[in-house]
Amino acid sequence: MDLLTWASEAKARKRARGTLDSSGLPAAEPEQMFEALGAARDLHAALEDAFGELDLVVTDNRRRMLSAKRREGRLEVRAHHMFVTRGAPSEWLVGFVRGEAGARERVRAFVATHRGVIDHVREQSSLDTAGTHHELMEHLERARDLLMVGELEDVVIRWGRRGKGTKSIRLGSYDFEQQMVRVHPALDQAWVPGYFVGFVVYHELVHAVVGVEVVGGRREVHTKAFRDLERLHPRYEDALEWERENLGRVLRASR
Ligand SMILES: [Zn+2]
Structure with a gap:
């Protein structure tokens, strides 16, 4: 010195x-x-x-x-x-x-x-989260803030792989085993609004919070508790409306 x-x-x-x-x-x-x-x-x-x-x-x-x-x-x-x-x-x-x-x-x-x-439980690579138009990490952090649940710190996120689905696709998924949110790469478009990507991430994170319920012998994920929590997203109505109007376009982009 x-x-x-x-x-x-x-x-x-x-x-x-x-x-x-x-x-x-x-x-x-x-x-x-x-x-x-x-x-x-x-x-x-x-x-x-x-x-x-x-x-x-x-x-x-x-x-x-x-x-x-x-x-x-x-x-x-x-x-x-x-x-x-x-x-x-x-x-x-x-x-x-x-x-x-x-x-x-x-x-x-x-x-x-x-x-x-950073002492990560699992390394969250920015290579997995950075899209051309949307950065998933930002959406994950915002969704965590909205849900205010501490255990979500271990949840990681990444863009999924391009699937072969032609009639329908899953815009997002939550893997309970890996505690991982995947977002369909078809959403990485300039014309997909950030709030919609954010809503998809939020939806998947709600799965992490609510978990799986068994109702009448059937596994249910979109339970009433789930829907109640999902509705708390600040752009809930906008997101549903956007999806109704643009799902076709997203589907075409996924091919
Ligand atoms: Zn779901």
Whole structure:
């Protein structure tokens, strides 16, 4: 460590007034740990420079990479350890908390680059989720937020393979065994609205929540509980209407 780094760290340490919770930092050799702690303190100081006294929590959360919220009037920033250990410029995080234009995209790109350090139960590859027109990960995250069920963190998503169906196709499916949502690639079109793809993903995630019921000896998935939950999607009516009007076109695109 050179003198300049040491001086900036010492300064940072003096300035930070809020609490720094660094328990989410990954286990490492003492030297790396020391470095990571220093980086966390620098980030804390940079955030306090911008927003005044606040608390910084370094997390190991698999899903929420970065968030900021006021709690009893006090700002709490939660940041995945990758921002600290992989050296994200602190002004990006400041910009994100401020809601600056482009900050969200910058942070998203950083996360995508360093996705490997996220402690995934199963690696969710962006190769499986990025379409030409629709990014499934965004829809999965939105659907999780809508359903607010913690266990859904382990659900993964990917575009399905092109099937041979000619008269009907499944726009989406949920595999209980693999906890995997698959979305038909025919939906990856510029003319398919995002809310419709989002609704298909939401529908499949509702399956994950509701599970399978056995009614009168028959396995039922679209139960009343299912339908009630499905109806809570904010674009429910729009999605059904779009499907009625465009299913033919989707079918033709699937061939
Ligand atoms: Zn279904």
